[in-house]
Amino acid sequence: MSDVKLFKIEHDQVRELPGEALQVERSLQLLFEANLESLLGIRFLASEHNTGSVHGGRIDTLGLDEDDCPVIIEFKRAVNENVINQGLFYLDWLLDHRKEFQWLVMEKLGPEIAKDVDWSAPRLICIAGDFTRYDQHAVKQIARNIELIRYRRFDTGLLMLELVHAPKQGRSSGPASVAPPTTPAVAIANEATEDPYISSRIDYKLARADPDLRDLFEAVRQYLIGLGDDVQVKELKFYIAFKRLKNFTCAEIYPQARVVTLYLRLDPASVEIEEGFSRDVAKIGHFGTGNLELSLKNMDDFAKAQPLLRRAYEGS
Template sequence: MSDVKLFRIDDGSVHELPGEALQVEKSLQVLFEANLEQLLGIRFLATEHSTGSVHSGRIDTLGLDEDDCPVIIEFKRAVNENVINQGLFYLDWLLDHRKEFQWLVMEKLGPNIAKDVDWSAPRLICIAGDFTRYDQHAVKQIARNIELIRYRKFDAGLLMLELVHAPKQSKSIATIVSGGATQIASVTEEAVEDPYLSARIESKIRKADPALLDLFEGVRQFLIGLGDDVQVKELKYYIAFKRLKNFTCVEISPLVRVVTLFLRLDPTTVELEEGFSRDVTKIGHAGTGNLELTLRSMNDFAKAQPLIRRAYEGS
């Protein structure tokens, strides 16, 4: 059971707000679907999506996340419901029906987004009032991109989301030292393989010189070290670091020898510095986040750290 408690502070005294986790009602699913972007950074596509007469099932919610990866959301309506196995069944169905999913994206979000759907790391999110210890153990044994999210409803119209489990890394970047030269190699852990999609970011990493690799690795280690809940997801053009939502996206550019960060921070709350930080709210870019930081040295990285922490804490 969850041990999260919420208190109201009133004139030096604290009063616990009673929380409840009822069986998931349809109204809660409707609430999530109407606010998916605000809650989870996911664009809503469909509800109760039929998998056809052969598979005979209905996916609770289909969406596309901020990295253009497909997302299946399943709501666990009873403690003994095996929502994880059900979700895995739908995830396999999704991978076998990519064209159908992309057609749905085209209808809802337009052809430009549909052509950029990233199949390297499709996600399964299970939402419940609570999970058993068997649920949490099971997902650790399954090499798939599965997230467990527990919710609590409190008085005064408060909704709490708790990330119970998430794969630490969709792809990890490991430093390998061989023959005196430092190289970066990709190690697949808990994602569906698609070598073509990850080739761009991998090739950039491999072309970087040792100094740039040191800077990149320092940034990566710092981001991972912010908390046990940090997830790493390697995509076509960048590497995303997230909690419930992305808080930092990282690019590496070997030709100009910079590491570029996109932070989920309001640029108007930051004193911008030419050549280091800029507002990209109205400038097209890969990755999420409207504050761009350009790192050319460890000194730039040191300046960036307080802003990175702010983005992490706000995510």
Template sequence: MSGLKLFHTMSGSAVEVAPRLAEAEADVQGLVEAHMQAMLGVRFLASEYSTGPVHGGRIDSLGLDENGSPVIVEYKRGTDAGVINQGLFYLSWLMDHRAEFGHLVRERLGQPAASQVLWSAPRLICVAGDFTRYDVHAVREHRRSIDLVRYRLYGEHHIGLETVASVTGHSAAPRMAARRRAAGIQRARTEGGAMTELAAAVDEVLLGLGDDIVPVQRKQYRAYQRLRNFACLCPPRQTKLLVYLKADPGTVDLVPGFTRDVTGLGHHGTGDLEVQLRTERDLERAQDLFRLSYAAA
């Protein structure tokens, strides 16, 4: 149970807004599906998607996240030990029906989105009233990307979402990190090596912000994801690195040559705040912005 307390302040007093569960599972599902991109960073594709007469099931929600990863969302009103296994069952079905999912993406989001589906990182998001310590332990034993998200309703117009556990399916992450560092040292001996070393340092800083961060590698960028992306690191350029953050540019004192508002401008990755890094000193200056974006994800 979350220890978060919410208060409504008015007329000099503070009145606690008591959290509550939804009346029915469908109420949670309908609310999240209506605002899935804002709440989960996932583009909604389908609700109650049938897995066919042989499989005999219905996936609560199907979506595509910011990096093109297929997403299954399963909901429970309260605590239900079966939600994780149920979701993993559907995730296994999805991996065996990639062409069907690709057709759905093409139909709903268009061919460009369908051609960019990232099958190396499918995700399961479980949204429920609560989870047990056994649930948290169970997801850590799987080689899938799983997010456990606790919800609470406050009053008539507010919902709180809290990530209880977030596990990446990339079990070889430590070995990959070691190979990245070794590759960075080797490439640093060639032209552009300084930017490669700086990129490795940025990677280390971003991953060090929390234990719940999942890195997702795409050709055009490397995303750093909690429930949603909070940072995207583009491949090194000759003289600088570009990092895109989810921090609101309107709340940041923009510095020419260092930070830029790219709202509405096309770029790789996600986020409206562009940070330009050229030196380790720039990286030090950027760390407060990294933390700001991480906290907002």
């Protein structure tokens, strides 16, 4: 059982709020689906998606995350339900039915988003009132992008989410990293066949960077990972995302400009903008998520950025 407890402070006295984690009902699934972006940073696509007569199943929830990666969400409705194996079965189905998924994205979110679906790190999220120790052990043995989220409901109208397990490294290996097929209706980018570095563009840029810039990037990476045990690293085509339940920082490196660029999930209005160091990019297109841009050219810039990085982490 979860050891997380919630208390209310009243006149210097504390009172524990009793939490419930009953089996997941359809109403709770609908609550999640109606608020996926607020809760998990995921855009809702479909509920109870039929996988067809051959597979004979229904995926609880399909979505697209803030990095344009496909997401399967499965809700564990009973303690003895093997939701992880079931989710892995659906994850394999998804990788075999990419065209169908992209059609769904095109219908729900439009063709521009559909052509940018990133298959490098598809995710499986399992949500339950609790997980057994066998569940938590099993996901550590499986080299797939699986997250376990425990929830608690409180009679005061509060909903608590606890990230029980998440892979530290989010880049996929194996079938998930194969480039998606093209379709006549959705103009899928063909860069993967033209650029040998498309699946590891950050590594390619790092290889071209001078030693000082590589050291700066590595210092930033280690600092972000060290902010907490719940930090996940998700390597994508154009940037690396550092996340908890949602991204809190996205990092890019530009060898020619000799700069490490970070995008933080912070309100630019809450920060004193400094020319050449910080910028409000809420209305400026860019890769990654976050409305505050930081440009780091040396270790002094990195030291100045650290309080902002911690704020972004704590607020995510």
